[in-house]
Amino acid sequence: MMKRLQTSTWVYLLIAFVLMLLPFVKDDRWFLFLMIQIFVFAIFAMSYDLLLGYTGIVSFGHAMFFGIGAYSVAVTMSRLDSTFSSFLLGVVVAVIISGIVAFLAGVLTLKLKSHYYAMLTLALAGMFLYIAERWRSVTGGNDGFTFRIPELPGVLQDHRNVVIYLFTLLSMVLLFFGMKRLTESPLGRVLVGIRENDQRVESLGFRIMPYKVLISVVSGVIAALAGVLYAVSLRFVNTQVFDIEVTLDALLMTIIGGVGTLVGPILGSAIMNLSHHFLSDLASVHWIFQRWVILFGIIFILVVIFFPNGIVGTIQKKMHERKMKQRVKQVEKQSAKN
Amino acid sequence: MTQPLLRVEKANTYIEQFHILQNINFEVQKGELTLLLGRNGAGKTTTLRTIMGLNPATSGHVFIKGEDITSTPTYKIAKKGIGYVPEDQGIFYELTVGENMRVAMMHEDDATKERLEWSLELFPDLKKFWKKPGGQLSGGQKQMLSIARAFVNETDLLLIDEPSKGLAPVVVEKVIEAVEKIKDHTTVVLVEQNFYMANRLGDRFYILDDGLSVHDGYMKELNENEELKRKYLGIG
Amino acid sequence: MELFINLAINGIAMGMLIFLIASGLTLIFGLMSVLNFAHGGLFAWGAYSGVFFYVLLDNFWLGLLGAIVTGLLLGWLTELLIVRPVYGNHIRQILITLGFMLVLTEMLKVVFGPNIINAPTPEMFQGSWMIGDITIIKYRAFIIAVGLILFIVMYSVLKYSKIGLIVRAGVMNKDMIQALGVNIKLVFVLVFMVGSALAALGGALFAPSSGAIYAEMGLEFGIFAFIVVIIGGMGSIPGSLLAALLVGLANTFTAYYMPILSMVVTMIIMLIVLIFRPQGLFNISGVSNK
Ligand SMILES: Nc1ncnc2c1ncn2[C@@H]1O[C@H](COP(=O)(O)OP(=O)(O)OP(=O)(O)O)[C@@H](O)[C@H]1O
């Protein structure tokens, strides 16, 4: 077990290393931008996976945390000055606000059925969007506003996009390993227990509410961090960050990639962002590519019906089944010998 | 040998991942009252639910009059003339007694009306509280309503799950009398822990333990077999 | 005073529209514990098809009929293709119906174009009545009347008819109603279709009162409907009506006096209910919330 875990960790680190070298090979602005988007949404989708995959909670309000993060950093940096300290202040504000909101939402509804959490988060996110659109003096409404990010020293300033690329990549890698640790810890196993069977975990003596609330908060805060990175990478923010479609993106990425795998959402983010990018290019070929949401909606529905484990989940299941078969064969061989 | 009215053959039932019924075999002859005995958690309720198709068997078979109904939907099983009185009586709490009866009636023909009249004579309380919500009835009255409701349609087989549960002895006596009358009209499978009641009503018995059928025979044999009674029923 | 009454009428009219969406939602949930996140999409489809048939056939009533038929058809399709494959799995249900909501909304843009569409008010309901100092907008009064009539019809059907008894019994105890010979799945399809048609009718009625319709309105009103179902209690029609009126009134009044709070106030009502009465104001026993 320990050995296997290490191999997979090495594989992930190798991939991260290759990704790190990429901008030095291909320093194309659009390419970097696309990759940054993939990383940012991978973080966002992983935070979603933490919630859905490890506790079985469906949130329809994840955009709320994303938006809180994006606006926290954008507003502090445009109101104060574009220094690193105001960036850090923005991050702190993002963490605090998203933590509080996630805590409240969790405490209020997690003791109820999953429906309630889904509905409450949907409604809460709707409210945030609504307020953001009307509170134009702060949010800039749908037009939004641009802001400056801190100047980098010397030559780094010339390669700012590469720095942002590396920064988001690093954040993604760190958060990935952090969440992986969390899910593989004893706490993580309790969480999977929660997903599998509420009542049994309860009867084992765990009081599950605090765990669920904790996950709700961790997930919300990480989603806010994704929002921070999103705003910084664009140097622009508008109320669309609160849009339900942002939540749906995370949902699609998680489901397509594989719920409860953490790698799945990263893959999902890559697939979604890349196909969005290329499908938009195809818009002139056929109208369906313009309405790519339909396409994704249909794919999503089909995935939920026929492919509920997603890509990574299905692969893992296949591998697991093969291993079990091998084990059964070994046992059979041995018992044949005896 | 005549074909049994009900035959359960090597039935295995799972609830979620738990293997509850294991190779249950079980036969009911027409006209008899068959008891299903066994301690708490033995799988008696699950057996009745498997027969009704509410927890269908994943392997094995359930036959009614020779017809395989293992994976027939519940409502079709009910329409074959199987009445069910569940352990919790299954009363629709916000419907009145009358509405509970009306929902149950599959047809509104004369025969149904006759059976309704008959039940109301058997259970005068139901007539008295006709307009009272089912949830407000006493435990005994709920039991009566549930039995009357199951019996209002033409019933070849009535499955009754622990009708004496939680009732005072006087009320148990009433229920016994009612079941005695009903068993003249139809075949009954009765789950019962109250040995006094079981003994008064049963023709044949089956004992379940831990999801397995462990013993069966005529009621007389059980009465004479102190060890069986002690081991599985906790009496003696 | 005049203002107060006008606002109240607006609020009640809005409440009635929300009620039409919520009533289907609540029954669908109560009967099969299916939470249909695509339900709001039916409202939008009702609005579009209502306007489409009204303009095409030049008859308001035929427009409403067109919306109802659209609702019935879409409801049937939703149950068959979307809900049925994932029965019993709540998370997959939530996900798949939400995916379908997306498709429904985008399909509206494909079929009717992405722009806002004007919705005419029928001539007979244009203008307003003056009663003393009070102006009553005719169309609003019409909506209220329709909402009330539908509530009474729904309530009586559920209370007195055999099919109504069966639906209510099914909400209370699904196993038992089947053990009494009722094909609950068939009943459910029926309820699903009727619920969808009610939402579609709500949309068609909404269109003239707002004057313009757009694809995203389904999601907006869908959210209101969910809030109403939480407040009113899953499976309860009177609960839905009461909660819908409460939400409609609270929304209209705050929208006038403190616009920024209008959405917040609905949320606050919901939060209070969730804290003190998580099963909702009315809750049919047998529908568990746990
Ligand atoms: N929904 C369920 N989930 C998991 N296990 C269940 C469920 N329902 C029943 N069981 C288990 O199945 C076994 C048999 O239960 P069943 O209700 O059939 O027993 P019973 O003989 O009717 O008991 P009693 O006399 O207490 O009514 C028990 O061990 C019970 O714990």
Ligand SMILES: [Mg+2]
């Ligand atoms: Mg039992």
